Amino acid sequence: MSGVLPASNGSVLSIQGLSVSSKDRTILDRIDLDFGPRSLTAVVGPSGCGKTTLVRTLNRMVELTPGLSVEGSVLYLGQDIYESGIDPVLVRRRIGMVFQRPTVFPMSVFENAAFGLRLIHESEEEIDRAVREALTRSGLWDEVKGDLNRSAFSLSGGQQQRLCIARALAVRPKVLLLDEPTSALDPAATQRIEATMQRLKEEIVLVLVTHNVGQAARVSDRVAFLHSGRLIEVGPTADILERPRNPLTVQFITGRFE
Amino acid sequence: MATNEGPNERIDPADDLRRGETWGLRWRTGFDRWMGLLLPLLFAVAILPIADLVYFISAKAVPTLSWHVVTSYSDYQAHDTLGVPLMTTFLFMALATSIAVVLGLFGGIAAAEFLPERAAGWVRMSANLLAGMPSVIVGYFGYFAFVLYFGWGLSFIAGVFTLAFFMTPYVYRTADLAFSSIPRPIREAAYGSGAKPVQYILRVGAPIAFPQILTGVFLAMAIGVGETAPIILTTQPGLLVPSTVFQPAVFMTYLIWTGFSQPAGSVALTLAYQAAFFIIVVVLALNIVVRVVAGRFRKRLQGLYQ
Numbered sequence: 001m002s003g004v005l006p007a008s009n010g011s012v013l014s015i016q017g018l019s020v021s022s023k024d025r026t027i028l029d030r031i032d033l034d035f036g037p038r039s040l041t042a043v044v045g046p047s048g049c050g051k052t053t054l055v056r057t058l059n060r061m062v063e064l065t066p067g068l069s070v071e072g073s074v075l076y077l078g079q080d081i082y083e084s085g086i087d088p089v090l091v092r093r094r095i096g097m098v099f100q101r102p103t104v105f106p107m108s109v110f111e112n113a114a115f116g117l118r119l120i121h122e123s124e125e126e127i128d129r130a131v132r133e134a135l136t137r138s139g140l141w142d143e144v145k146g147d148l149n150r151s152a153f154s155l156s157g158g159q160q161q162r163l164c165i166a167r168a169l170a171v172r173p174k175v176l177l178l179d180e181p182t183s184a185l186d187p188a189a190t191q192r193i194e195a196t197m198q199r200l201k202e203e204i205v206l207v208l209v210t211h212n213v214g215q216a217a218r219v220s221d222r223v224a225f226l227h228s229g230r231l232i233e234v235g236p237t238a239d240i241l242e243r244p245r246n247p248l249t250v251q252f253i254t255g256r257f258e
Numbered sequence: 259m260a261t262n263e264g265p266n267e268r269i270d271p272a273d274d275l276r277r278g279e280t281w282g283l284r285w286r287t288g289f290d291r292w293m294g295l296l297l298p299l300l301f302a303v304a305i306l307p308i309a310d311l312v313y314f315i316s317a318k319a320v321p322t323l324s325w326h327v328v329t330s331y332s333d334y335q336a337h338d339t340l341g342v343p344l345m346t347t348f349l350f351m352a353l354a355t356s357i358a359v360v361l362g363l364f365g366g367i368a369a370a371e372f373l374p375e376r377a378a379g380w381v382r383m384s385a386n387l388l389a390g391m392p393s394v395i396v397g398y399f400g401y402f403a404f405v406l407y408f409g410w411g412l413s414f415i416a417g418v419f420t421l422a423f424f425m426t427p428y429v430y431r432t433a434d435l436a437f438s439s440i441p442r443p444i445r446e447a448a449y450g451s452g453a454k455p456v457q458y459i460l461r462v463g464a465p466i467a468f469p470q471i472l473t474g475v476f477l478a479m480a481i482g483v484g485e486t487a488p489i490i491l492t493t494q495p496g497l498l499v500p501s502t503v504f505q506p507a508v509f510m511t512y513l514i515w516t517g518f519s520q521p522a523g524s525v526a527l528t529l530a531y532q533a534a535f536f537i538i539v540v541v542l543a544l545n546i547v548v549r550v551v552a553g554r555f556r557k558r559l560q561g562l563y564q
Contacts, residue, residue: 061450066375093452103447105462106559115461116451153561167451 011036012205013058013095013175018072020053020062020229027053029229030072035175040201042208042220042237046252050229051209055177058207059095060088076175093120095175096168101184102160104152109144112152112163116171130170137203138166139196158189165196175205182215194219213253217241225249312538319535322528333497334508338525340532345499346507347483350418355479357422358429362478363471365426366433367459382434389427396424397491405492415503417493424488425478432474436467441562466562469555476548480541486511510537 011034020028028050035041043051056062058074060081073080081091093116104112111118113131122130131148135141140162144155152163161181168176178197182190197219200206210216216223217237224234227248233240244250271277323340330339365385369378388396400420410416440463448458489509496506510533517530 059450061446064446064449089452089454092450097447097450099443099447099450101443103441103443105444105448106465106562115448115453118461119451119453119457151558151561164447167447171452 012077013207014075015054015058016073016075018054018057018070018074020050020057020068020070022067022069027068027229028057031231033224033231033234035205035207037205038202039222040197040206040208040220041222041224042210042216043224043226044210044213044216044252045226045232047211049226051211051226052179054226055097055179055207055209058175058177059092059097061092061097063088093171094173095177096171096173097177098161098164098168098179098181100180102157102164104155104160104163107152108149109152109155109163110148113166113170115167120171130172131166134166134170135163137169137196137200138162139192139199140166156189158185158192161185161189161193162196165193169200173204175207176200178206178208180209180211183211190215213241213255225252227252315531315534315538318531322532323535327532331499334529335497335525338528340529340536342497342499343508343510343513343529343533344536346414346496347510349499350414350421350489350507350509351479351483353418354421354425354482355475357419358425358478358482359475361422361426362429362431362474363433365430366435366471367437367463369430369434370437371455371459371463385427385430385434388423389431392487393424393485394487394491396420397487397489399423400488400492410504412492412494412506413504414493414496414500414507417489417507417509418503420488420492421482421485424485425482428478428481429471429474432477433467433471436470436474437463439470440466444562466559469552469559472555473548473552476544480544483540484511484537486515490515 013035015031015033018028018031019026031054033041043054045051053062053068056065057070062068062070070082073082075081076091076094079086081088096116105115107115110131113134114127117127117130132141135144140159143159144150144163152160155163161184165176165178165181182193185193194215197206197208201219201221208216208220220237222235223237223240225232225240225244225246225248233244233246233249240249241253244253327339327341328344329341330337331341331345332339334340334342365381369381373381397420400416400423404410404416404419405412408416437459444462444466445458448462453461486509490512493509494506495508495512497508500507513526513529513533514537517524517526517528517533520526520530
């Protein structure tokens with residue numbers, strides 16, 4: 001298939017009847033969820049509810065964990081990313097990912113940001129342009145522009161995480177998955193990442209996994225609440241957090257889980 | 259008076275920090291003190307024979323060495339020179355190391371990154387088995403496989419391959435370990451950035467795994483250069499540097515093996531001391547170089563996600 005494929009219902013990413021199971025248990029149970037353009041959806045839920053697994057199915061990272069089987073489909077602009085003939089490498093270049101703790105590579109700041117671009121053999125001028133752009137979008141540019149050749153390890157944890165965001169943004173993905181990106185950071189660094197997320201949601205689709213209801217309230221447009229592998233409730237952030245309908249959601253946001 | 263707990267007042271037994279001062283505590287501190295003295299002594303007991311050996315060999319070998327002895331490529335037995343054994347040993351090691359590095363590296367990366375869990379387990383087990391195999395057994399394997407079955411005869415190339423097989427598991431084990439111990443999030447971040455497996459290995463994995471792999475290669479070389487059995491069972495000692503790979507060639511350790519029982523003052527015994535001296539120098543140098551180089555690389559990796 002080639003050419004531009006119109007999304008079926010205007011969503012960029014659409015999960016349809018998705019189940020993930022390991023040998024002895026079901027991790028995700030028949031999930032349906034759509035992600036529209038320029039949105040930030042927070043996936044919340046207690047530990048072990050499957051929220052990390054959910055975002056990992058969105059760019060086929062789940063396949064790196066042996067022993068998990070995936071059923072159902074995830075449509076990216078109308079194409080099922082699990083169909084045969086789909087290259088997971090291309091999927092991950094369109095749907096980027098940021099992890100719980102900063103995962104900078106042992107190279108300079110510039111090379112970290114350029115990592116994805118080097119993989120696709122971009123020209124030097126293009127790499128230079130895209131790295132500047134990505135570092136600006138991730139909110140790190142002003143802090144590193146003086147010396148892009150310093151080791152990425154010399155940055156603070158929060159800066160490293162924003163460098164990881166820049167690395168993901170450099171290949172200009174349409175979707176960015178953030179798996180508890182601030183869980184290893186102090187409040188000041190967390191706040192800067194949240195500001196970055198708020199800016200980015202005006203441009204691309206963000207999916208944020210968090211166990212922090214306050215963070216979901218601060219940055220997201222929409223909240224999806226997951227419990228024991230089931231999608232319990234999804235809706236605009238204010239609705240879910242202020243007027244939850246399901247008792248499980250009430251329990252979670254009033255802090256009676258974890 | 260108010261309740262004042264002076265030194266002689268009664269206090270809660272749980273607060274009495276001296277109640278542990280019993281035979282047990284005294285024994286513990288005493289043991290600690292004596293061990294602190296005994297361990298350096300034991301270290302000296304272990305290191306002295308080695309130091310003595312190095313001194314003894316050096317004292318015998320160094321006075322007999324000259325520029326001419328190490329650079330003359332004439333028949334080493336007739337002229338009492340070391341040029342030929344040095345050169346052939348270098349060739350043996352260079353080729354065997356290259357083969358072992360290729361095999362070990364590919365095997366290690368395959369087991370760590372590509373093979374399914376069970377297959378990787380089998381590879382690991384057979385490598386450990388091979389590493390624990392006495393060198394004389396590996397020598398016999400080389401004799402039957404390369405000398406007889408492949409028909410290479412007792413030749414330089416048969417020795418090279420046998421030595422390479424002997425060295426491969428050491429390289430393999432460190433390569434496997436180095437790649438398996440790369441933090442999972444780093445690996446996932448590379449794949450998550452859209453890296454293909456080969457791109458991950460070359461751009462992210464290799465720089466992280468390099469110091470450890472280098473250590474393994476140098477360790478394999480240090481073990482290989484001191485081996486005797488894999489070579490003497492597969493290669494006929496030659497008096498000159500071989501001009502084709504199917505010719506006989508001499509390995510350093512052969513000189514020790516044949517020379518050590520010869521009468522004092524004989525050419526063979528002198529050669530044995532000289533050969534032993536060079537092997538010691540090479541092994542020491544490999545150990546020092548690996549520490550310096552790996553240490554430098556490790557410094558660059560400080561701060562990596564743990």
